[in-house]
Amino acid sequence: MAAxxxxxxxxxxxxxxxxxxxxxxxxxxxxxxxxxxxxxxIDDGVYQITKGQNTDGIGQKNFSNTxxxxxxxxxxxxxxxxESLEERGLTQDDLMDLVWEDEDDDWAEKPSIILVDxxxxxxxxxxxxxxxxx
Amino acid sequence: MKFTIMINxxxxxxxxxxxxxxxxxxxxxxxxxxxxxxxxxxxxxxxSSLSVPPGDDRLIQKEWSELSKENDLDLxxxxxxxxxxxxxxxxxAKRQGxxxxxxxxxxxxxxxxxxxxxxxxxxxxxxxxx
Numbered sequence: 166m167a168a169x170x171x172x173x174x175x176x177x178x179x180x181x182x183x184x185x186x187x188x189x190x191x192x193x194x195x196x197x198x199x200x201x202x203x204x205x206x207i208d209d210g211v212y213q214i215t216k217g218q219n220t221d222g223i224g225q226k227n228f229s230n231t232x233x234x235x236x237x238x239x240x241x242x243x244x245x246x247x248e249s250l251e252e253r254g255l256t257q258d259d260l261m262d263l264v265w266e267d268e269d270d271d272w273a274e275k276p277s278i279i280l281v282d283x284x285x286x287x288x289x290x291x292x293x294x295x296x297x298x299x
Numbered sequence: 300m301k302f303t304i305m306i307n308x309x310x311x312x313x314x315x316x317x318x319x320x321x322x323x324x325x326x327x328x329x330x331x332x333x334x335x336x337x338x339x340x341x342x343x344x345x346x347s348s349l350s351v352p353p354g355d356d357r358l359i360q361k362e363w364s365e366l367s368k369e370n371d372l373d374l375x376x377x378x379x380x381x382x383x384x385x386x387x388x389x390x391x392a393k394r395q396g397x398x399x400x401x402x403x404x405x406x407x408x409x410x411x412x413x414x415x416x417x418x419x420x421x422x423x424x425x426x427x428x429x
Contacts, residue, residue: 169419187340194411295418298426
């Protein structure tokens with residue numbers, strides 16, 4: 166059976182609720198099923214992949230490094246909505262440097278983050294076969 | 300058409316638990332098939348056997364349990380989410396060394412792979428959440 170296009174839509178901040186952490190658990194499991202997986206980061210979800218997260222003060226696990234491992238699981242299409250960044254005073258420089266290694270190109274390191282505007286995000290979502298929203 | 304339903308919120312706190320139940324009934328009434336219903340996040344609480352709402356209110360967990368029996372539905376509770384929230388069936392309770400368990404009939408505990416499989420096997424995957 167051909168791989169299906171799965172998209173995980175992340176809308177919530179990384180802490181405050183457990184949605185982001187439990188979403189990431191689903192994403193990691195999905196990697197074992199050899200599907201065509203992509204992630205979307207919209208609204209407060211863009212905070213999930215910001216640099217320099219520090220949870221010392223809230224007594225919770227800082228799981229932000231897990232996003233850096235996604236490339237190793239061939240999850241390398243992370244669509245980030247420009248407007249969501251702008252509305253929060255963020256730019257791509259505030260995001261972690263998330264990359265993957267392309268085995269078809271001598272393991273060259275390539276960026277996983279794809280910046281798209283709101284209407285492009287809608288187009289990407291429309292192409293999906295299974296969209297799970299968190 | 301074959302559906303997989305994902306439910307991400309618990310009963311009573313959010314409309315989505317009721318909406319999912321109503322959607323499942325409508326899907327079945329129209330002659331479609333439900334491949335699986337997967338409960339995640341606080342949605343796992345839809346499988347608790349220990350809810351006691353006021354007498355004039357609906358008992359959502361019992362409605363799921365009955366819908367499952369009547370239609371042979373596969374209601375799956377995510378084990379990782381359930382463990383965090385203190386929901387377990389008899390086997391899992393024993394494994395964890397607890398004397399009691401609190402999962403209502405008609406549900407079973409399994410892993411997140413069941414959700415992904417549902418997405419692969421179904422024509423439509425519908426998420427009910429906040």
